[in-house]
Amino acid sequence: MATRPQQSPRRTDALSKERIVEAAIEMLDAGGEKALTFRGLAARLATGSGAIYWHVANKDELLAAATDDVISRVVTDVAGDAEPRDAIRAMALGVFDAIDMHPWAGVQLSRRPWLVALPQLFEGFGSQLEALGVPERVLFDSTSALVGHVLGAAGQNAANGRLYAEGTDRAAVLGSVAEEWARLDPARFPFVHRVAAQLPEHDDREQFLTGVDLFVTGIVTARA
């Protein structure tokens, strides 16, 4: 049988999971989820796809590792010596911005939770709620709800963002959606009809923050 010549020279710099994850994040940021392929990754790292599999079990693990990397970086960045409400706002905004910057991570978070980053979020939000005087009895439920809200709403926003990621701009897309809403039957959709105009001009980041504030207000109010 014919021997395989193995013509191309071997790499000198070692491959590693870190280097692979780093390259994967770059590809994901550049072209979204479907831009990450093992062939492309191999080309970018100047290797073969088989070599990658020696360091990473499969694509799912690679995506999870990339998501973990991106999220945990943000969570640890937030300092903890502010007022509880401000600290919560800061952490929530950190998550929001991270997911906004890496939308593929948002999808991943709503797909495979219990990530390494999750305990960090729980710890951060939970301890601040405790500082706000939320009683032990409802602390776990409140924290779960808050974490779920932040991840859910941020992911939701990232999904919207992807719509006008390529080419078309935000205002145009939202404008056309607003037109659609305005065309709906005013008898069946009076409310939608009325607020359609506000759709194109709202600020996603601020709206997200409003939601977090409302949530904290609810928790604090129910505390009594």
Place this chain on the structure above:
Amino acid sequence: MATRPQQSPRRTDALSKERIVEAAIEMLDAGGEKALTFRGLAARLATGSGAIYWHVANKDELLAAATDDVISRVVTDVAGDAEPRDAIRAMALGVFDAIDMHPWAGVQLSRRPWLVALPQLFEGFGSQLEALGVPERVLFDSTSALVGHVLGAAGQNAANGRLYAEGTDRAAVLGSVAEEWARLDPARFPFVHRVAAQLPEHDDREQFLTGVDLFVTGIVTARA
């Protein structure tokens, strides 16, 4: 050149987008997102994949149509003559249960919003908030936040559900996650350490409802 024999007899019952979407939903419910393939769909409908493409542009459109079908069914089911808070709880639970029953739809919702069902959600939640006396000025933001919360938290839950969907049961998975949390450094994760025990025994549905209530409380409180 050789003619193609086209041996198998033609179907008598017409193909249609509705029939295709219906079959797709069955496949998605049975085996999740990756169980839906055009080949499998063609086999189930006793046709070829090409025929499906005459009715449906591509897989994305098919997924969007299936999601719309499942979600809008639930939204229109909720009657509207209850107390505002109860109506909101009922609608939220409807969405929660729908996504819980069809987890693939949850992923889809956090991926491609502005679905046909979205105006219905906006209308439902928005009009109830209005009935609660939320002033016009913050009505749009509050409704957006509430819709985002419901979709986000429900999707989040569905993602968790998929972890113990196949084989392993919920209690076992949550138990092992709780153990992992308990093993974390108590100095760095005091809060997580403390609430880990509550993780396996909490009720997702109830926790979701708690979150919605907290949110509404926050909105009502901020109304003043």
Place this chain on the structure above:
DNA sequence: ACACGACTGGAACGCTGTTCCAATCTAGAG
């Protein structure tokens, strides 16, 4: 000098979404 395990890279496999097109049906015109 040698051997052995860690590591590499590219070929190959089975599957996917999608495109293409001959074959076939249906409806209406003449």
Place this chain on the structure above:
DNA sequence: CTCTAGATTGGAACAGCGTTCCAGTCGTGT
């Protein structure tokens, strides 16, 4: 009734994917 034009079908073909497999190469310890 015949003919034809368009709507619809089904399956072959294509490019590309994740994954597996394995011959080859390197670095290290003896």
